[in-house]
Amino acid sequence: MTIPSSLRRTLAVVAAAAATAIALSACSGGASAAPTASAGASDGGHLNVQLSWVKNEEFSGEFFADSKGYYKDAGLTVTLTPGPSTGAAELLSGKTDIALSDAVSIGSVVASEGAPLKIIGTTYQKNPFTVLSLKSKGNIATPADLKGKKIGVQDSNTALFKALLAANGLTDKDVTIVPVQYDPAPLLSGDVDGFIAYLTNEAITVKAKGVETTNLPFADNGLPFVAETVTTTDDMIAQHRERLKSFLVAEIKGWTDAVKDPEAGAKLAVENYGKDLKLDPANSIAGPKEQAEKLVVSDETAKNGLFTISDALQKSTIKSLAGAGITLTAKDLFDLSLLEEVYKAHPELVKYAG
Structure with missing residues (x-):
């Protein structure tokens, strides 16, 4: 192993x-x-x-x-x-x-x-993991869209995000990983372009605020x-x-x-x-x-x-x-x-x- x-x-x-x-x-x-x-x-x-x-x-x-x-x-x-x-x-x-x-x-x-x-x-x-972004800013719809972006990643999800990158031929050098907590406020304020979220949680709460969002689900992008x-x-x-x-x-x-x-x-x-x-x-x-x-x-x-x-x-x-x-x-x-x-x-x- x-x-x-x-x-x-x-x-x-x-x-x-x-x-x-x-x-x-x-x-x-x-x-x-x-x-x-x-x-x-x-x-x-x-x-x-x-x-x-x-x-x-x-x-x-x-x-x-x-x-x-x-x-x-x-x-x-x-x-x-x-x-x-x-x-x-x-x-x-x-x-x-x-x-x-x-x-x-x-x-x-x-x-x-x-x-x-x-x-x-x-x-x-x-x-249910996803890279959540605002359509008006990061709009991360494909793995290629991650390049050059600032992604808010919680400590417990760091291994998961690096696995997503690796599964798509990327490394942490292709992005800027910004340590965040679980509140998506940094995404809404524009401090990060993308935010590691759950489709059943933050993806719903951010959308409920009336902003258009884009999701990059892990399961549909090389990491089922x-x-x-x-x-x-x-x-x-x-x-x-x-x-x-x-x-x-x-x-x-x-x-x-x-x-x-x-x-x-x-x-x-x-x-x-x-x-x-x-x-x-x-x-x-x-x-x-x-x-x-x-x-x-x-x-x-x-x-x-x-x-x-x-x-x-x-x-x-x-x-x-x-x-x-x-x-x-x-x-x-x-x-x-x-x-x-x-x-x-x-x-x-x-x-x-x-």
Whole structure:
């Protein structure tokens, strides 16, 4: 397994963070106080889950699983800890049991450090990352349009953006990377020409301000890979396999509800789980609809169920990583045996659209 030198600095930061990770303050999945037991303790049904982002509508499936008692029915007590985070450091340091992440972030650490991490399923069949720009300024519609542009990139998305560049024959010398946070204000003010965003988040909120935007989706421009991946450690798979399978059952049920009723998922985020964020109701409804229709479901999920990853999608993900110089095999990155066992035991879960 190899990793290009262009990504080593970023990965070294991730590895260092894993070695010296600061203890995280866990937030409860719902309105009740956060559980205090840690995985592996006497509470055999407890799981810490690291979210990739804040508690907004992006995690409506998890909110359904918690609020409707699917976690409880599965014998689990689940702590949902907000990001932003790729989850790699938390997994490697033992601060979390499961992370919702993406194939590039996890694959990078597996390739560079031989990290014992595996993707056991995925929420998004198509990754939502995009280079967002204003039509009146950057108007970045093709990879070639990136040349000479100033691109706002968050620290946690640096490896992803460099992978996009590499997949299109570009390097960070072809652009100016401007460190930013997650607020797209630098894009609106003209400080950057492009901004790394989610199609289901910032791309919606900026457009809602009445400005015309242009998107350069990663998935359509040389970097198709799975995202919001359910990622865990080899040790968790070996030691707590049944607990992980129970979690997958609850997740499938929660995301079945999210696909069927995106507006209800948005309401859970606005009125309960993300209440302190003062989320915009209109934008919060648009996001779940976008993800339910374009990201979570596919021909693969219609045939084999939510969270599944077809052989073709595994191959395209591995090819995307290879295009960025990250050499892995599907076996290095994926372990879908737990999900196969779940659907064998619960074939009724396949019919999420029924």
